[in-house]
Amino acid sequence: MAFHDQVANMDEQLLAVLGDEAVIEGRDKPVPGFISVPWLQPKFGQLKTPVREPVFSIRGLDAVGVTSQQKLVLDLPPDEGGGTYIIVKIEPDGTGWINLVLREVVR
Structure with a gap:
């Protein structure tokens, strides 16, 4: 088995066990990936601001x-990154995965 095929198989297994699924507008089926919602906390003078930058990482083919x-x-659940988002930026990470930078839709 070629290295590329082994990596694709590993990605598939990781997504099946640890991944999340997102529905992207215009798609019939959910897209598997990984959600990450880190706190950026930029500092403005002495004030720390709680800014989040949600990222959903998906395979390039998806x-x-x-x-x-x-x-x-x-x-x-919301505390696990659930919710409705708008895709703000699409950033390839150089490994065959694409990071979708998101902005949360406030209701």
């Missing part, structure tokens, strides 16, 4: 046709 301004919905 990113075909994804564009900025599409809606992305994660059916998870």
